[in-house]
Amino acid sequence: MSQVKYTVDHEWLRMEDDGMVTIGLTDFAQAHLGDLVFVRLPEVGAWLAKGDEAVVIESVKAASQVMMPMAGTVTEINETLADDPGKANEDPLGAGWMFKMKVNDAAELNSLMDESAYAAMIKGQA
Template structure:
C-alpha cells in the first residue's frame, strides 16, 4: 500500500510498493499559488540531490520551483502538464502530479512529515 509524505515546501510524495516515488504539490499549495499557467518538468533519467530545483511552476500570482525532497533519479514525468498545467489546480493529489523518481536512499523519506504532521504544520501558518 502506498505511503504519503509531505514537505514544508508543500510537496507530497507518494511511495509505491515498488519504491517509486510520485511528487506533486498539496491542495494547500495549489490554492495559494492560484491558477497554474506553466510547468517545466525535469528530464527523465536526470539525477538530483536533495534540495535541488527539479521543476519550475508559474501561476497567475507567482513563479516557484519544486525542490527535490530527497536525492534520486527521475523515472517519469507527467507530460499532460505541458499542455494542461491547470490539472495541478483541478486534482493536485491525483492527475496533477509532476514527476516520479527512484530515491537514492529511501530512509531519507522518514525525515518527512506524515499527513497528521503536515496538517499541524499548515495550521501554524494561519
C-alpha cells in the first residue's frame, strides 16, 4: 500500500511501489487557489534540491509555486496538465498529480505530516 505524506505548503507526496514519489497539490490548496489556468512543470531528468521551485501555477486568483519538499530527479511529468490545468482542481489526489521523482533520501518522507496531522493543520487555516 502506498504511503501519502503532506507538506506545510499543501503538497502531497505518495511513495509508489517502484520507489518513485508522486507529487501533487492537496485538495485544500486547489480550493484556495481557485480554478487553475496554467501549470508549468519541471523538465524530466532535472535534478532539484530541496526548496527549489519545481512547478509554477497560475489560477484565477493568484500565481504560486510548488517548491521541492525534498531533493531528487524528476522522472515523469503529468503532460495532461499542460493542456488541461483544471485536472488539478477536478482530481487533485488522482489524475491531477504533477510530477514523479526519484528522491535522494526516501527517509525524508518521515519528516512530513501524515493525513491526520495535515488535517489538524488545515483545520486552523480554513
